[in-house]
Amino acid sequence: MSKLIYEKSAPGRRADNLPHLTPAEFAVNLRIPRKYFREQAAELPEVSELDVVRHFTNLSRKNFSVDANMYPLGSCTMKYNPKVCERIAALDGFSSLHPLLPQLRGGGMLTQGALEVLFETERWLSEIVGMDGFSLQPMAGSHGELTGMMLVAAYHKDKANRKTKVIIPDSAHGTNPSSAAIAGYTVVSIPTGPDGGIDLARYEAALDDEVAAVMLTCPSTLGLFERDILKIAELAHKRDALLYYDGANLNALLGRCRPGDLGFDVVHVNLHKTFGTPHGGGGPGSGPVGVKAKLVPFLPTSIVVKRADGTFALEYERPKSIGYIASFYGNFAIILRAYAYMLLLGGEGMRRVSENAVLNANYIQARLKARYDLPYNRLCMHECVFSASRQAAKGVHAIDVAKALIERGLHPPTVYFPLVVKEALMIEPTETESREQMDELIDMMLEIADLADRDPAQFPAMPRNTPVGRLDEVKAAKDMRFKA
Numbered sequence: 327m328s329k330l331i332y333e334k335s336a337p338g339r340r341a342d343n344l345p346h347l348t349p350a351e352f353a354v355n356l357r358i359p360r361k362y363f364r365e366q367a368a369e370l371p372e373v374s375e376l377d378v379v380r381h382f383t384n385l386s387r388k389n390f391s392v393d394a395n396m397y398p399l400g401s402c403t404m405k406y407n408p409k410v411c412e413r414i415a416a417l418d419g420f421s422s423l424h425p426l427l428p429q430l431r432g433g434g435m436l437t438q439g440a441l442e443v444l445f446e447t448e449r450w451l452s453e454i455v456g457m458d459g460f461s462l463q464p465m466a467g468s469h470g471e472l473t474g475m476m477l478v479a480a481y482h483k484d485k486a487n488r489k490t491k492v493i494i495p496d497s498a499h500g501t502n503p504s505s506a507a508i509a510g511y512t513v514v515s516i517p518t519g520p521d522g523g524i525d526l527a528r529y530e531a532a533l534d535d536e537v538a539a540v541m542l543t544c545p546s547t548l549g550l551f552e553r554d555i556l557k558i559a560e561l562a563h564k565r566d567a568l569l570y571y572d573g574a575n576l577n578a579l580l581g582r583c584r585p586g587d588l589g590f591d592v593v594h595v596n597l598h599k600t601f602g603t604p605h606g607g608g609g610p611g612s613g614p615v616g617v618k619a620k621l622v623p624f625l626p627t628s629i630v631v632k633r634a635d636g637t638f639a640l641e642y643e644r645p646k647s648i649g650y651i652a653s654f655y656g657n658f659a660i661i662l663r664a665y666a667y668m669l670l671l672g673g674e675g676m677r678r679v680s681e682n683a684v685l686n687a688n689y690i691q692a693r694l695k696a697r698y699d700l701p702y703n704r705l706c707m708h709e710c711v712f713s714a715s716r717q718a719a720k721g722v723h724a725i726d727v728a729k730a731l732i733e734r735g736l737h738p739p740t741v742y743f744p745l746v747v748k749e750a751l752m753i754e755p756t757e758t759e760s761r762e763q764m765d766e767l768i769d770m771m772l773e774i775a776d777l778a779d780r781d782p783a784q785f786p787a788m789p790r791n792t793p794v795g796r797l798d799e800v801k802a803a804k805d806m807r808f809k810a
């Protein structure tokens with residue numbers, strides 16, 4: 327374990343060259359009223375500049391990141407985030423903007439460019455997913471889902487439809503049923519059929535006039551294209567139920583197939599997955615929501631419009647809108663990175679993204695399926711889902727495979743999701759990993775499968791070379807007190 331910076335403290339050692347003032351002298355110099363003075367100096371570590379630099383550099387090296395290594399977490403699309411997008415988001419003209427600057431006159435000179443970025447991003451996203459309008463406000467995929475469900479509710483209320491249910495397959499991400507429930511709907515879960523798609527007979531039986539929406543992920547969380555999608559859409563629309571697209575897996579279809587053309591009415595996309603913006607540590611994310619024309623009037627306030635004279639403005643007069651769902655205009659700097667990413671790749675580049683993402687996942691699936699169970703053995707899309715059930719029979723579970731990968735210096739895939747696969751190991755290489763990098767992961771997983779056969783007793787001690795070893799996960803969640 328490395329030392330805390332307080333343990334490196336030595337009396338009198340300093341990292342600055344400022345005049346040496348007592349806290350009180352300092353406060354007087356800065357004209358701070360006496361009542362705010364400290365009684366005692368703050369107990370800060372006394373260290374040199376080099377100590378500080380080394381301390382934080384070494385801490386940052388403990389972080390696992392896409393910049394450091396492969397991150398094959400399924401459903402998360404941990405692709406490389408091009409550095410040029412970071413540079414663009416850091417440009418002064420964008421990063422120094424205040425959201426309350428006026429849109430026109432005076433400060434308008436400063437905000438027109440930002441408004442144009444928002445306007446163009448909405449247009450491009452609409453074109454990519456086949457929708458008629460977008461809101462960039464939602465701050466995460468799950469936030470987009472909730473916004474989408476609120477739009478569904480507003481649509482039905484406007485038509486005086488009495489609808490109470492939302493249909494969701496059992497393979498869905500947990501945020502789907504929670505978003506539908508928070509929006510006031512009863513969730514009806516449909517089982518997965520033998521080919522990995524939704525069980526069509528059970529779906530038809532559940533679809534009545536009370537159903538407000540059907541929420542689908544396509545490709546599903548099993549990484550499989552929903553073969554019956556056109557039929558599913560037709561049946562839903564016959565009942566005036568709307569079709570919701572969870573766009574977390576858009577990386578598989580980007581530039582090749584548009585959810586809007588498949589019959590979807592509402593879509594969220596995760597800019598922090600498909601559109602190469604940073605992802606991790608809980609945010610910031612961005613989950614814009616797109617809709618077909620019949621839902622545009624309900625989109626959140628405000629919307630960017632282009633006026634006849636070519637200038638851009640925010641439109642607030644939207645009587646049917648569900649209102650604000652985030653402060654100001656969403657996570658602007660993240661939207662800006664996605665805009666730069668789309669500009670960088672262009673239409674052809676985006677098509678290559680999905681092509682290579684799918685090719686890479688199928689390469690991994692083909693090379694690992696002799697040693698790991700593949701519950702749905704068919705061509706996959708951008709991710710493949712194995713089961714460690716064969717290893718589990720020897721006492722080596724999905725979590726042990728994950729810990730063994732950590733010991734070997736790689737980030738593990740997603741484990742135990744989707745819930746419909748026992749001992750799930752869900753791998754998403756993304757289009758940005760090279761064949762050599764994927765081979766490294768595959769070879770490690772093959773070696774781990776061998777070890778599970780040969781010597782399963784080794785696994786419980788792994789990882790043996792990390793600063794923190796195997797944690798008691800139940801205790802970690804139930805007892806938050808830190809003990810060294």
Ligand SMILES: *Cc1c(COP(=O)(O)O)cnc(C)c1O
Pocket residue numbers: 401402466467468469499501502543547572574575596611613
């Ligand atoms: C990531 C994900 C979500 C939620 O998105 P967040 O941005 O993490 O809130 C929803 N559905 C699926 C399938 C996902 O992979």
